[in-house]
Amino acid sequence: MVSFFSNLINGLSLGSIYAIIAIGYTMVYGIAKMLNFAHGDIIMIGAYIAFSVITSLGLPTGLGILAAILGCMVLGICIEKIAYRPLRGAGSSLAVLITAIGVSYFLQNTALLIFGSNPKMFTPIIPFKYMTVKIGEFSFQTISAISIVVGIILVILLQTFINRTKWGQGMLACAQDRGAASLMGISVNGTISLTFAIGSAMAGIAGVLLCSAYPTLSPYTGAMPGIKAFVAAVFGGIGSIPGAMVGGLLLGVIEILSKSYISSQLSDAIVFAVLIVVLLVKPTGLMGKKIQEKV
Amino acid sequence: MKNSRGTMTKVSRDNLGTIIMLAVVFAAVSAARAAGLVNSHIDGLLVPICVYAIMAVSLNLVVGILGELSIGHAGFMCIGAFASAFFSKLTAESMGAFPRFLIAILIGGAVAGFFGFLIGIPVLRLNGDYLAIVTLAFGEIIKNLINVFYVGRDSRGLHFSIEGQMALGLEPDGEMIINGAQGITGTPFDSTFTVGFILLMISVIVVLNLTNSREGRAIMSIRDNRIAAGSVGIPVTRYKMLAFTISAVIAGFAGALYAHNLASLIATPARFGYNMSILFLVFVVLGGIGSTRGAIIAAVVLTLIPELLRFLSNYRMLIYSIILIVMMIVNWNPTSRAWIRRHITGRFRRGTGAGEEG
Amino acid sequence: MALLEINELSIQFGGLRAVDDFHLTVEKGDLYGMIGPNGAGKTTVFNLLTGEYKPNEGVIRLDGRDITGLSPAEINRAGVARTFQNIRLFRQQSVLDNVKIGLHNRFRYSTAAAILRLPSYFRTEREMDEEAMKLLSVFGLEGEADTISANLPYGKQRKLEIARAMATGPKLLLLDEPAAGMNPNETQELMEDISYVRKNFDMTVLLIEHDMKLVAGICEKLTVLNFGRILAEGDTKTVLQDPEVIKAYLGE
Numbered sequence: 001m002v003s004f005f006s007n008l009i010n011g012l013s014l015g016s017i018y019a020i021i022a023i024g025y026t027m028v029y030g031i032a033k034m035l036n037f038a039h040g041d042i043i044m045i046g047a048y049i050a051f052s053v054i055t056s057l058g059l060p061t062g063l064g065i066l067a068a069i070l071g072c073m074v075l076g077i078c079i080e081k082i083a084y085r086p087l088r089g090a091g092s093s094l095a096v097l098i099t100a101i102g103v104s105y106f107l108q109n110t111a112l113l114i115f116g117s118n119p120k121m122f123t124p125i126i127p128f129k130y131m132t133v134k135i136g137e138f139s140f141q142t143i144s145a146i147s148i149v150v151g152i153i154l155v156i157l158l159q160t161f162i163n164r165t166k167w168g169q170g171m172l173a174c175a176q177d178r179g180a181a182s183l184m185g186i187s188v189n190g191t192i193s194l195t196f197a198i199g200s201a202m203a204g205i206a207g208v209l210l211c212s213a214y215p216t217l218s219p220y221t222g223a224m225p226g227i228k229a230f231v232a233a234v235f236g237g238i239g240s241i242p243g244a245m246v247g248g249l250l251l252g253v254i255e256i257l258s259k260s261y262i263s264s265q266l267s268d269a270i271v272f273a274v275l276i277v278v279l280l281v282k283p284t285g286l287m288g289k290k291i292q293e294k295v
Numbered sequence: 296m297k298n299s300r301g302t303m304t305k306v307s308r309d310n311l312g313t314i315i316m317l318a319v320v321f322a323a324v325s326a327a328r329a330a331g332l333v334n335s336h337i338d339g340l341l342v343p344i345c346v347y348a349i350m351a352v353s354l355n356l357v358v359g360i361l362g363e364l365s366i367g368h369a370g371f372m373c374i375g376a377f378a379s380a381f382f383s384k385l386t387a388e389s390m391g392a393f394p395r396f397l398i399a400i401l402i403g404g405a406v407a408g409f410f411g412f413l414i415g416i417p418v419l420r421l422n423g424d425y426l427a428i429v430t431l432a433f434g435e436i437i438k439n440l441i442n443v444f445y446v447g448r449d450s451r452g453l454h455f456s457i458e459g460q461m462a463l464g465l466e467p468d469g470e471m472i473i474n475g476a477q478g479i480t481g482t483p484f485d486s487t488f489t490v491g492f493i494l495l496m497i498s499v500i501v502v503l504n505l506t507n508s509r510e511g512r513a514i515m516s517i518r519d520n521r522i523a524a525g526s527v528g529i530p531v532t533r534y535k536m537l538a539f540t541i542s543a544v545i546a547g548f549a550g551a552l553y554a555h556n557l558a559s560l561i562a563t564p565a566r567f568g569y570n571m572s573i574l575f576l577v578f579v580v581l582g583g584i585g586s587t588r589g590a591i592i593a594a595v596v597l598t599l600i601p602e603l604l605r606f607l608s609n610y611r612m613l614i615y616s617i618i619l620i621v622m623m624i625v626n627w628n629p630t631s632r633a634w635i636r637r638h639i640t641g642r643f644r645r646g647t648g649a650g651e652e653g
Numbered sequence: 654m655a656l657l658e659i660n661e662l663s664i665q666f667g668g669l670r671a672v673d674d675f676h677l678t679v680e681k682g683d684l685y686g687m688i689g690p691n692g693a694g695k696t697t698v699f700n701l702l703t704g705e706y707k708p709n710e711g712v713i714r715l716d717g718r719d720i721t722g723l724s725p726a727e728i729n730r731a732g733v734a735r736t737f738q739n740i741r742l743f744r745q746q747s748v749l750d751n752v753k754i755g756l757h758n759r760f761r762y763s764t765a766a767a768i769l770r771l772p773s774y775f776r777t778e779r780e781m782d783e784e785a786m787k788l789l790s791v792f793g794l795e796g797e798a799d800t801i802s803a804n805l806p807y808g809k810q811r812k813l814e815i816a817r818a819m820a821t822g823p824k825l826l827l828l829d830e831p832a833a834g835m836n837p838n839e840t841q842e843l844m845e846d847i848s849y850v851r852k853n854f855d856m857t858v859l860l861i862e863h864d865m866k867l868v869a870g871i872c873e874k875l876t877v878l879n880f881g882r883i884l885a886e887g888d889t890k891t892v893l894q895d896p897e898v899i900k901a902y903l904g905e
Contacts (some may be wrong), residue, residue: 037573083620086628094364095627098580099575102623105616113609133447227431227569234428242389265476269439272432280417501768508767508774509757509781516743516754525725525740526703527734527821528758537764585745 006140008253013144013213015252016151020206021229022236022244023158024199030175031195032238034093037100038079040226041107042200046072046207047217048111048131051122068204076200077193079103085189104223111219119218122211135264143212150209155245162241167194170240175239226256231275237288245285310503313588317499321492325435328488336602342556344598346372346493346549349546349580351590352498353545354398358576360506361538361584363419364427365433371407371543373562375550377441377473379403380482380560384472387483400494404544410437411543412536415444419535422521431569441562446473450505478561479554486556494552495591498545505541507581514538558606581622654717656681656857657702657825662711664701671697673881675711679825684851685859686872686889690882690901693863693878696738699827703735707905716824732824736814736831737812744803748794748813751802752785755820760784785820791853792816792846812846821848826850828860832867840864841866844871869893877901 021043028036046068054064083103087096124131126142133142162168173181173193182188210225211217228251236247251271258270278286304328324341325478327333350372379399386395418429445456455460458473473479505511513534516524525531554560564570578597582589600618604611625631654742664672679685687695702713704725706792708753713721714866721853734755743751760781762773763894789795792812802813810883811831818826844867850856862868868875868889877884885895892898892899 083624086624089629090627090632092584092627094358094576094580094584098577099623099627101577101621102619103614105612107619109613109616113613222568231428231432234425238424263443265443266439269436272436272439275432276417278428279421279425283350283421284427285423466723502771504768505764507752509760509762510764510767511775512746512750512754513757515746519745520741522705522725523737523743524703526737526741527755528726528729529754530726557694569834583802 003260005138007256009140009144009148011256012249013147013251013252013257016147017109017206017210017213017248018225018229018232018252019151019245019248020154020202020209021225022248023155024193024202024206024240025122025230025233025240026236026238026244027171027195027199029233032080032084032192034084034096035100035230036084036199037097037226037230038103039199039203040109040222040224041104042072042203042222043207043225043286044074044111044217044219044222045075045107046204047211047221048115048120050208051120051211051217054125055120055123065208068208069201070204072207074184074196076203080193080196085192108219108223115219116230117219119216122215122217124212124215125208126212128206140294141213143209144238147209147213150205151245151248154205155241158198158241160191161198162174167191168194171195222244228271231271234285235275235278237285240285240287243285243287250286267286298492310507313497313499313503313591314415316588317496317591324488336605337599340598340602341488342486342491342552344595345488345495346553346556347554347575347578347594347598348591349491349495349498349549350546350575351594352495352587353503353542353549354575355579355582355585355590356502356505356538356545358579359534359590360502360511360518361464361514363535363539364423364576365539365542366427366428366572366576367430367432367437368542368546368575369567369569370430370437371433371435371546372409372553372571373434373441373567374410375403375407375547375561376554376567377479377562378406378547379551380479380554381446381472383483383555384479384481387481391604392483392485395483396490399485399555400548400551403554404547407547407550408540408544411546412540415536415539415543419532419539427545431572434567434569434572438562438564438567441473441478442476444473444556445471445475447471449482456577462535476561478559480559482554482557482560484555484558491552494548497550499587499591501541501545506587510534510537540620577619581619581626610640655679656683657859658712658714659698659702660712662698662701662708662713664697664706664708671881672701675878675883676879677876677886679857679859681824681857682855683849683857683859683874684847684872685857686868686875687861687878688863688868688886689878689884695878696829696879697881698878699735699829699861702827703707703733704726722822723738729821729823733827734818734821734823734825735827736811736818736829738815738829738833740807740810742802742810742814742817744801746802747798748789748800748802748805749782749785749798751813752788752818752820753781754780755817756784757821759820759822788816788820791819791849793842800892808835808843811835812843815846815850817856820857824857826856826858828858828862830861830863832862832864840867843867847871865893875898 021039025039028034047235049071050064050068053059053067054061082097082126083099084140123141131142132139133145162171170181170191171184171186173186174188178188221277232247232251233244235251236243254274255271259267262270306390328338345638350368354365354368357363379402382402383395383399394589414433418426421429445460445463447454447463447465451464454463454465460471513529514528517534521531578594579590582593599616601611604614607614655678657677659675659677662672662675663670675698676814687698689695696721697706701708702824704723707722715731715733717869718731720728740856743754760777764773786795786798788800794809794813794817797809802810805813813829815828832843835843847858848871851858872889874887875889876886877892877898879901884901
């Protein structure tokens, strides 16, 4: 029982990180109507920024986290402006997808040139003596608890932002109908930039959390979590923020539990198999809306 | 007066052009090799280029002609590679090189096609991005399963396990055929540029002939308008399956070619993961979506670029990514596209704009 | 026996009964019209009839055979072909190929014959070309056989859609607002085409139309729908004079 609970906590913690990444995926998909395959690599860049500020420059942890968030934000906005915006009128989501893959290669290879291919040891954001929490005979890592709490806070903040502010409403409007939104005086370009800024900032946070929980950092660190988060977003119903949250958490729990109880080698296969089953039963994901095609 | 025969001759002239182009390139490269003009780096790339070109043809059938996004095609290549290498390894001593490789290629295609069919049954009910993610999932599952698959042989016959090498209980003189994450080692080096070229040619002819037929029109009608296709009696699922299965068979051929060019065949993410599937997708999209010729050219150029950029050493993959982004933007940005149309003519862009609904 | 018989047909979207207790009998050779204000459920009836939507209740019989709940492709093979309100052509393919796709189930050869270019491929393709050209010339499109269908002018796109539907060899042709977006000349031409098809192919036609002139000009019988229910039915003259119908169309 004890080990089951700590596995569950680990799963929820990993799941929270997936969820934070997945939310970025889902927002960009919902509003810019594209699969941003470079999203996973923004996580990696965020982690490298934090690593450079904290470990290389020796500045305080908080500053490192802040730099990661801001850096990713700026990066996200630039990527969108330079690489994706020119293709917005192209009418092919595939073309943008491939460009995103190009951006992904670009980020990985830039990191490779600057930091080299040897993995870096990431200094966790928690001082060593507070690394684990014990409650009775039940113990878990502090970073797990932090990940879960941060995940919940971010979702609440984001939902409030979207539902309560005019920028958030603008995002919803663009998600539904870009043309109509622009007729209503909403700046579509501005809204999409904002979406990328928020999504990338969250990726930066996810990068710091991920590398605190699994402290090796390489140029390819972001790729697999990125794909998993994409799966989580589809799992929950792509385009839906609560869906991404639920999808991410479920994915994390399934992954950790199958690693502990079934096979560590097959855990990815199990995660993907569950995804397939979910999509076959509910083709638009757990919380996605079914849209009847107009004939 | 133009008539229907005019249409057919125009299309077949175009297809003939593709085939002649391939034959000329093959003859030129062969001549250059015979004259010793090809350096060893490029020479080593000839078989991989054929593999990637075949994969581009295969994926173009699904993405460009059927109009469905697949990002798990490396999985079919993986199945073809392991199935064929498994066969070659089993029969390495008992068969001559030629019949063995021929059968190995057919087995690679057949097994991949079988899995394509099997996976297609549930998957092809989905559409668009959901179909794409499920193909990605299948690709990853295949790679993952092969990594825990152990097969050994001793005097008592074949032994299978997913536990590990020890669980096979081999006799001391037993031989590992598939060794889990270490894959298959010692597959005979049967792949040559000529075999690769022949396989590419067969794939191209199959796809072009299929496209330009009753079956192909039915497949393209699904891409252009699924609802209208149903309304004129096209069995949509059947034709999706047909395109998907044929595409998987061709991917299996590519896998067989790939496997017999390697000393050790391992299902690593770099070789058979989604990254690879995505690379194939890049070929198809860059080649103009729906254009078999374009997909082949893109595969060849993108495989050669890193080699040609070798002098840039560490910077080459960075430059490669920038070239990719710039090519995509130039190719697809509405303004630059209109400019290209006006100034360089649209002659080479027959397939442009295809699959936009997919 | 009537060619088409629909009884007690209903479908619900959420809480909305888009079509409610609909019935219709079309005899062989009829040119039957269905009219009604926007949102009355006309296209929904077509979508039910062609299997795009599955009805909650009701039975649809074609030539006595129950076709309720079959897939669109099966219903087409049973003998119902249609056009769409918002034209649905195979836009990237030539005019000729659009019609040849319509011929798909009437001319066959195997996949192997296609890939290996066996004699049956050439023979059947030639037959298909001839048949398709014949149909195109009925609609005056033979000169555009090689044009990519997306590049046709609007009026010709609508005609091509009818030609494609006819290519499937239907017993019943459903036309969803065939004259929408056409100018008076084109509408006139279209009316002639419909009459021609009906006579020469012995076709039964059921059409939805807003253009009253077209409806009054060629339909012999009408059903008027409003809010998903039948408001009036019968022969055209009587129906068009029905005060309920006039009210629904012209408002209070």
